[in-house]
Amino acid sequence: MVANGIGARALRKEDQRFITGKGRYTDDINQHGQAFAVFVRSPHAHAKLVAVDKASVAGMPGVLAVLDGTDVAADGLGNLICGWLVKSKDGSPMKMGAHPLLAQGKVRYVGDRVAVVIAETYAQARDAAEALAVDYAELPATVALADAHGSSTLVHDEVENNLIFDWELGDKAAVDAAMASAAHVTRIDLVNNRLVPNAMEPRAAIGSYDSGLDQFTCYVTSQNPHVHRLVMSAFIQIAPEHKLRVIGPDVGGGFGSKIFIYGEECVVTWASKKVGGRPVKWVAERSESFLSDAHGRDHISHAELAIDAEGNTTALRVNTKANIGAYMSTFSSCVPTYLYGTLLAGQYKTPAIYCDVQAYYTNTAPVDAYRGAGRPEASFLLETLYEQAAKEIGKDPAEFRRQNFIPKDAFPYQTPVALIYDVGDYATTLDRALELADYAGFKARKAEAEKRGMRRGIGISCYIEACGIAPSAVVGSLGAGVGLWESAKVRFSHTGKVQVMTGTHSHGQGHETTFSQLVADKLGIPYEDIEVIHGDTEKTPVGMGTYGSRSLAVGGEAIAKSCDKLIAKGKKIAAHLLEASEADIEFKDGQFTVAGTDRAKAMGEVVFAAYVPHNYPADLEPGMEEGAFFDPPNFTFPAGTYVCEVEVDPETGVVRIERLVAVDDFGNVINPNIVEGQVHGGLTQGIGQALLESAIYDGAGQLLTGSYMDYAMPRADDVPSFEVETAAGTACTSNSMGVKGCGEAGAIGSPPAVINAIIDAIGVRVEMPATPQRVWAAMQGLALAAE
Amino acid sequence: MTKVSMTINGKEMSGEVEGRTLLVDFLRQNLGLTGTHVGCDTSQCGCCVVHVDGRSVKACTMLAVQANGSKVTTIEGLAAADGALHPVQAAFREHHGLQCGFCTPGMIMSAVDLLQHNANPTEHEVREWLEGNICRCTGYHNIVKAILAAAESMRGGVAHAAE
Numbered sequence: 001m002v003a004n005g006i007g008a009r010a011l012r013k014e015d016q017r018f019i020t021g022k023g024r025y026t027d028d029i030n031q032h033g034q035a036f037a038v039f040v041r042s043p044h045a046h047a048k049l050v051a052v053d054k055a056s057v058a059g060m061p062g063v064l065a066v067l068d069g070t071d072v073a074a075d076g077l078g079n080l081i082c083g084w085l086v087k088s089k090d091g092s093p094m095k096m097g098a099h100p101l102l103a104q105g106k107v108r109y110v111g112d113r114v115a116v117v118i119a120e121t122y123a124q125a126r127d128a129a130e131a132l133a134v135d136y137a138e139l140p141a142t143v144a145l146a147d148a149h150g151s152s153t154l155v156h157d158e159v160e161n162n163l164i165f166d167w168e169l170g171d172k173a174a175v176d177a178a179m180a181s182a183a184h185v186t187r188i189d190l191v192n193n194r195l196v197p198n199a200m201e202p203r204a205a206i207g208s209y210d211s212g213l214d215q216f217t218c219y220v221t222s223q224n225p226h227v228h229r230l231v232m233s234a235f236i237q238i239a240p241e242h243k244l245r246v247i248g249p250d251v252g253g254g255f256g257s258k259i260f261i262y263g264e265e266c267v268v269t270w271a272s273k274k275v276g277g278r279p280v281k282w283v284a285e286r287s288e289s290f291l292s293d294a295h296g297r298d299h300i301s302h303a304e305l306a307i308d309a310e311g312n313t314t315a316l317r318v319n320t321k322a323n324i325g326a327y328m329s330t331f332s333s334c335v336p337t338y339l340y341g342t343l344l345a346g347q348y349k350t351p352a353i354y355c356d357v358q359a360y361y362t363n364t365a366p367v368d369a370y371r372g373a374g375r376p377e378a379s380f381l382l383e384t385l386y387e388q389a390a391k392e393i394g395k396d397p398a399e400f401r402r403q404n405f406i407p408k409d410a411f412p413y414q415t416p417v418a419l420i421y422d423v424g425d426y427a428t429t430l431d432r433a434l435e436l437a438d439y440a441g442f443k444a445r446k447a448e449a450e451k452r453g454m455r456r457g458i459g460i461s462c463y464i465e466a467c468g469i470a471p472s473a474v475v476g477s478l479g480a481g482v483g484l485w486e487s488a489k490v491r492f493s494h495t496g497k498v499q500v501m502t503g504t505h506s507h508g509q510g511h512e513t514t515f516s517q518l519v520a521d522k523l524g525i526p527y528e529d530i531e532v533i534h535g536d537t538e539k540t541p542v543g544m545g546t547y548g549s550r551s552l553a554v555g556g557e558a559i560a561k562s563c564d565k566l567i568a569k570g571k572k573i574a575a576h577l578l579e580a581s582e583a584d585i586e587f588k589d590g591q592f593t594v595a596g597t598d599r600a601k602a603m604g605e606v607v608f609a610a611y612v613p614h615n616y617p618a619d620l621e622p623g624m625e626e627g628a629f630f631d632p633p634n635f636t637f638p639a640g641t642y643v644c645e646v647e648v649d650p651e652t653g654v655v656r657i658e659r660l661v662a663v664d665d666f667g668n669v670i671n672p673n674i675v676e677g678q679v680h681g682g683l684t685q686g687i688g689q690a691l692l693e694s695a696i697y698d699g700a701g702q703l704l705t706g707s708y709m710d711y712a713m714p715r716a717d718d719v720p721s722f723e724v725e726t727a728a729g730t731a732c733t734s735n736s737m738g739v740k741g742c743g744e745a746g747a748i749g750s751p752p753a754v755i756n757a758i759i760d761a762i763g764v765r766v767e768m769p770a771t772p773q774r775v776w777a778a779m780q781g782l783a784l785a786a787e
Numbered sequence: 788m789t790k791v792s793m794t795i796n797g798k799e800m801s802g803e804v805e806g807r808t809l810l811v812d813f814l815r816q817n818l819g820l821t822g823t824h825v826g827c828d829t830s831q832c833g834c835c836v837v838h839v840d841g842r843s844v845k846a847c848t849m850l851a852v853q854a855n856g857s858k859v860t861t862i863e864g865l866a867a868a869d870g871a872l873h874p875v876q877a878a879f880r881e882h883h884g885l886q887c888g889f890c891t892p893g894m895i896m897s898a899v900d901l902l903q904h905n906a907n908p909t910e911h912e913v914r915e916w917l918e919g920n921i922c923r924c925t926g927y928h929n930i931v932k933a934i935l936a937a938a939e940s941m942r943g944g945v946a947h948a949a950e
Contacts, residue, residue, distance in 0.1 A: 015879070023889075200923050250887075252888065715917065721910065
């Protein structure tokens with residue numbers, strides 16, 4: 001057994017640089033001759049762009065260039081893309097308006113990119129950007145999702161009713177029949193509040209052009225540098241792929257928002273050639289991030305759950321309206337469809353499910369994947385619906401769920417909404433969570449709280465999600481424009497040290513640690529002898545990046561397969577060196593041994609023989625470097641139970657989270673520290689959605705929550721210490737490690753647990769975020785006016 | 788332009804700045820001390836916390852000229868000259884108190900100041916103190932754990948071992 005192998009709580013390799021201020025994020029990179037870019041953004045939600053008067057800043061100090069949409073058009077650059085096609089019920093393709101790098105003729109949200117000013121210093125660029133005269137002719141705006149259909153204002157003239165697609169999944173007739181014969185139907189209307197991802201590192205990019213090599217380089221805050229390169233080459237057409245290098249250095253959080261290819265990185269890369277190849281740096285201010293990062297969630301839904309006389313759920317019907325914002329961002333169409341509708345079975349055996357989703361343009365920032373992406377919306381809908389249903393029919397919410405779970409012996413299980421769950425054991429995670437949360441003792445705690453004048457409530461959420469995005473054949477049949485495999489290379493040096501090159505890219509997940517543990521375990525070499533290389537298209541094999549909790553389940557498996565190939569080659573070399581048959585060579589703990597003997601060669605000796613092949617098999621290539629691609633056969637399905645206990649002060653409506661217990665089945669775990677840390681962070685983002693966070697536009701399309709003064713981020717004193725357990729896992733069958741993915745679970749499972757606890761405490765429904773004002777008003781039976 | 792001089796991480800440093808130059812920009816742009824980060828524009832996030840004359844300050848909230856003549860410590864100057872980590876740095880690593888690392892320098896500098904004033908804080912006091920530092924990755928759980936462990940270790944107690 002190697003130290004720091006699979007299952008060890010290895011301390012992170014990344015931390016030394018981060019705790020000493022030696023991290024290297026995009027804004028930390030300064031190159032010789034660097035110029036600075038500031039984007040001029042629309043102050044209007046919807047307007048005709050009449051003219052950009054470049055002459056208005058021509059004489060200002062330090063200004064090197066002012067570029068607008070006419071320059072983009074003159075150079076023939078392409079538009080930003082949405083990579084997932086979705087078809088409507090009638091078979092027609094989704095209706096997508098153009099998404100230009102810089103506005104062409106019209107601006108469509110506050111923050112829309114109009115022009116870029118490049119100057120010698122940041123202050124000069126900013127001064128000129130503020131001075132640039134832009135003439136707009138304001139238009140009425142369609143802001144609220146509820147108003148999009150039938151609005152006289154079209155965000156894109158060619159998209160009727162602002163309706164991008166009207167998608168469906170499931171068996172409508174079967175659901176209609178089951179609803180008609182149900183003993184009871186529970187109905188719910190809810191809003192999934194709009195959120196701003198808020199990675200602590202704002203987006204940034206530095207473009208440069210080397211005329212000697214005819215090569216562009218783009219440093220960018222990216223979760224997927226290869227996808228950036230692909231889109232910037234094949235679709236934007238800044239340069240052919242082999243003439244564009246994309247580097248994501250250390251990335252300070254992403255949560256989805258740094259998957260997408262935005263106009264800013266494209267513009268600074270293209271623009272660098274226009275200022276003599278000088279590096280052009282752009283760094284978003286936080287208020288700019290609020291306006292222009294892709295937002296998350298923003299659904300309005302109606303759902304109905306049919307239940308028979310014994311308490312079995314017989315059908316689920318869901319209608320959802322999804323806000324896409326002013327343009328379709330890279331992944332936007334798949335979030336309210338393939339990552340949402342397909343998860344509506346939850347952990348339950350409901351035989352008939354139907355959902356339809358209408359996606360709309362509005363004059364707001366684009367909406368795309370944010371931690372969980374579709375799955376939090378599905379989980380919130382289902383788990384608040386089940387809680388309400390249990391109360392309506394007079395059953396304990398935990399027992400009602402248990403009664404309707406897909407039983408442990410029913411896997412693999414085909415859901416009525418396309419997915420096949422490979423493994424699961426939902427009763428075990430439920431039981432463990434109830435035990436940890438002392439569910440049985442809740443009544444006594446509630447009574448004690450009542451004596452103090454407080455309302456105490458308990459809420460459960462049994463979530464499921466689909467991770468390991470994505471099996472290419474499955475997502476291809478659903479409409480993905482690409483396959484979402486992953487790749488890796490593992491390379492020994494002469495001296496037995498190892499470089500691991502992966503197409504995934506960490507933005508806080510600790511890949512340098514987890515992948516080192518995996519390789520140390522597989523190859524039987526010291527953890528310290530392994531270096532993980534990622535984030536640079538010139539140094540790593542082509543890969544799809546990090547999102548959808550895919551890096552280990554998909555990228556890690558490509559690394560594992562590379563290691564298997566190295567071991568297979570090592571056996572041939574060892575057999576030669578030991579004068580034995582290859583079939584007799586066993587590999588364990590870094591040693592190649594002739595079975596049943598003590599004759600052995602260490603990995604280091606075999607590696608050295610491969611690089612100094614004086615005594616070597618005649619038909620074998622020298623070297624010890626192998627690569628592999630992995631396209632998973634299926635998604636992975638993490639699931640678990642979260643239990644939240646709250647106290648509500650009836651005088652003020654203030655909610656305090658007393659306890660939050662999370663029991664997750666992530667399959668096998670490589671590093672429990674890292675996995676638990678992912679859950680802690682996800683829980684807090686989920687609590688943020690449930691209690692604090694909401695992106696609010698006013699009627700004119702101005703973002704009211706545009707800074708940390710107005711948008712309530714969870715702070716340390718808003719959350720408790722958590723009780724997190726990842727025991728009792730069922731090993732995933734879609735990869736050799738048995739892992740599932742843990743990055744999003746916390747944000748998926750916690751909002752319904754928190755809201756169910758509040759509803760349990762106060763006895764009436766309350767929408768997210770459950771602010772003191774909303775909770776207090778709900779308790780008084782008051783409807784709040786527009787906030 | 789105005790000339791400013793200050794003692795940064797024990798070394799005398801000076802530079803020419805505009806009146807509007809923030810301390811954080813002077814540190815990052817003029818001196819290349821990029822460990823101090825900028826995460827917002829409203830002095831809320833705390834990614835830029837440094838020590839000025841021994842007290843934690845948001846370096847985005849102070850002009851460089853205001854720090855003229857001061858003693859400034861940044862994250863780069865926290866460890867000992869031989870590289871030995873400050874107990875708070877060590878505890879953040881030991882207890883997985885960081886993920887993406889972007890808020891980390893500010894968190895650590897803020898926590899060091901807390902422990903200068905309160906050697907034995909309760910969990911509640913730690914959470915209240917961190918009101919001015921936002922982390923989006925860790926959910927604060929392991930940051931709080933790390934700070935409590937650092938406090939114990941600095942008091943001479945045995946640091947909590949990793950679980």
